[in-house]
Amino acid sequence: MGLTAILINVLALGCLAAAFFKDRTRCLHALAIAAKSFLKVLPMALTVVVLVGLLLGFVPESLISRTIGRGSGLVGILIAAAVGAVLYIPSIVAFPLAGSLVKSGASVGAVAAFITTLTMVGLVTLPLEVEMLGKRLALSRNAMSLVLAVAIALIMAVIL
Amino acid sequence: MRRRNERSKSAVRPWVLLGVILAAAVVLVITFPSRGQATRAASGRFLVEMAAVLPAAMILMGLFAVWVSNDTVTKYLGQASGAKGIAFALLLGAMPSGPLYVAFPMAAALLKKGARVSNVVVLLSAWACISIPQELVELQFLGAKFMAARLVLTIAAVVSMGLVIERLVAPRLTS
Numbered sequence: 001m002g003l004t005a006i007l008i009n010v011l012a013l014g015c016l017a018a019a020f021f022k023d024r025t026r027c028l029h030a031l032a033i034a035a036k037s038f039l040k041v042l043p044m045a046l047t048v049v050v051l052v053g054l055l056l057g058f059v060p061e062s063l064i065s066r067t068i069g070r071g072s073g074l075v076g077i078l079i080a081a082a083v084g085a086v087l088y089i090p091s092i093v094a095f096p097l098a099g100s101l102v103k104s105g106a107s108v109g110a111v112a113a114f115i116t117t118l119t120m121v122g123l124v125t126l127p128l129e130v131e132m133l134g135k136r137l138a139l140s141r142n143a144m145s146l147v148l149a150v151a152i153a154l155i156m157a158v159i160l
Numbered sequence: 161m162r163r164r165n166e167r168s169k170s171a172v173r174p175w176v177l178l179g180v181i182l183a184a185a186v187v188l189v190i191t192f193p194s195r196g197q198a199t200r201a202a203s204g205r206f207l208v209e210m211a212a213v214l215p216a217a218m219i220l221m222g223l224f225a226v227w228v229s230n231d232t233v234t235k236y237l238g239q240a241s242g243a244k245g246i247a248f249a250l251l252l253g254a255m256p257s258g259p260l261y262v263a264f265p266m267a268a269a270l271l272k273k274g275a276r277v278s279n280v281v282v283l284l285s286a287w288a289c290i291s292i293p294q295e296l297v298e299l300q301f302l303g304a305k306f307m308a309a310r311l312v313l314t315i316a317a318v319v320s321m322g323l324v325i326e327r328l329v330a331p332r333l334t335s
Contacts, residue, residue: 004300005212008293012216015223026226034222038215043174045210050178050185052206057199058188091289092217092297096206099301111302112310119289125261132268133280137329141281144325148317156309 045093052100065105072107077153080110084117085146088124091115109157116149213300217293220256228255230266237283238275245279246319253286256293263287277329278322285318 019027068076089097098111121142122129129138189196233252240248267280290311298307 004296005209008213008296009216012219016219019223019227030222030226031219032222033225034215034218037221038218040171041214043178045214047174047178047181049203049207049210050181053199053203054185054188056202057195058192092214092294093210095297095301096210100202100206102302108306112306115298116289116310116314120285122260128261129264132264133271137277137281137325140325140328141284141321144321145285148321152310152313152317155313156306160305160309
């Protein structure tokens with residue numbers, strides 16, 4: 001277990017203990033919400049576990065580094081950004097996938113673009129966003145997020 | 161009744177997807193046994209790493225949902241303005257929160273109450289891409305440099321986006 005995993009667990013346990021002493025019923029309510037959302041992301045998390053296995057076991061590294069590797073430049077970043085905008089997976093589950101992509105030859109810029117559009121742009125939830133916040137706000141937010149994600153990716157590709 | 165059916169359907173769909181992908185993986189591994197070892201090893205390693213962080217992230221989220229209600233958020237963000245409003249929206253967005261669609265109703269309520277568009281956009285975007293457990297998981301899988309650089313750039317992007325979209329949208333909303 002990495003240092004981060006220890007850190008996040010200590011943080012969660014600390015907050016949980018503080019909550020428990022402050023208000024027992026609210027603490028239990030929070031745990032119920034946590035369990036419910038855990039069950040909700042569980043199938044997605046397990047799907048990503050299988051996908052990561054397939055990715056590392058079957059997809060040749062040369063293919064990954066050719067499409068979204070260092071040499072792929074802006075095209076690779078755009079491909080990764082488009083995939084991230086379309087896909088709908090919780091970001092917390094996407095980081096292991098991103099990490100394994102980097103290990104198998106994807107460029108930092110492409111992975112940054114993928115994660116950033118994944119979180120900020122939601123094509124799947126766009127109809128819902130339009131309905132609740134209006135066409136103008138929803139569309140401009142998603143379009144600008146897409147552009148900014150590519151900009152973030154380009155800057156990261158340069159500085160890292 | 162119909163609504164209930166829809167809800168249960170949307171809860172089942174991810175499991176069906178998992179089943180399909182798992183079945184495809186089993187078929188692939190049986191067809192190409194030489195790849196089985198690498199596939200199983202990678203999946204196993206990620207299962208362990210995921211199991212180490214996911215429950216903790218969910219607990220932080222649950223605690224936040226109970227202790228800070230949507231009404232509290234709406235009340236404070238509706239009042240705050242200027243740099244203070246943006247900072248507050250960033251901070252709130254960075255709390256361990258759920259998926260983005262959870263924030264849509266809150267954002268709609270804020271707009272209706274007359275909150276600044278920039279605050280609402282910053283809240284939505286920060287909600288989507290900045291959260292404390294998420295940064296920790298990013299740190300674990302992608303490293304400190306990657307996490308820090310992306311965090312700084314994202315905050316800059318989110319704030320400037322809020323200000324630009326307010327210019328684009330606000331005159332039409334109020335007129």
